[in-house]
Amino acid sequence: MWFQLLFQVIAVLLMILFTRQSNGLNYRFIAEDDEFFAECDKAPSNALNFHGMADLSQITFARNDGIIAISGNATATWPIKPGDRIEGKGVMFWYDRGIWHPTQFSMTVHDCCAVMYDKPQYWYKYWTKHIINSEEIKDQCFNPGTKMLHEPFELDIIMPFTGLPLNGRYKVVTTLRAFDKSNVQRDTSVCLQAIGEFERLN
């Protein structure tokens, strides 16, 4: 009897250990910039920044305990054409002794417009979910003039990571490029950079 019980206890402990490890650790990203995105360190000369890709004069950013609260409207100003394909790429870098090193974390989205309001996506959870006129503008993607009305929301980014614990400063560099129907790239691109630290939650 006692042996069976002991075995069960060990099995449960192993299960807890295993699920913890496979789920990884959860981290909250605390951005250094009050508007979340900053100018890219090494932006290509044709790249627009956050204020170049959208008119942000009707949007407000405010800090609450490190977390950025956002409300208001943003109007797309990136000069692309309706029907363009937007390709997005995000790469995470780690800062160590004066140098930004690329990490294994990167992501490429072939057609951002197709998945802009897709529920399982990170950007839906953290951004496009809060666009209250999404039904009206969901077919306009990020065409110039598209006005996105946001309900007030907090940009509280919580990410699970497996592997070595995250320490120090990180940056995520996001580049957006637009292509016409013949797959020719438009003259301007977008480069956004978010620098911050990951605060461990569990």
Ligand SMILES: *[C@@H]1O[C@H](CO)[C@@H](O)[C@H](O)[C@H]1NC(C)=O
């Ligand atoms: C956002 O746009 C709506 C509709 O155009 C307008 O009523 C509202 O005043 C705007 N909000 C801000 C903060 O300008």
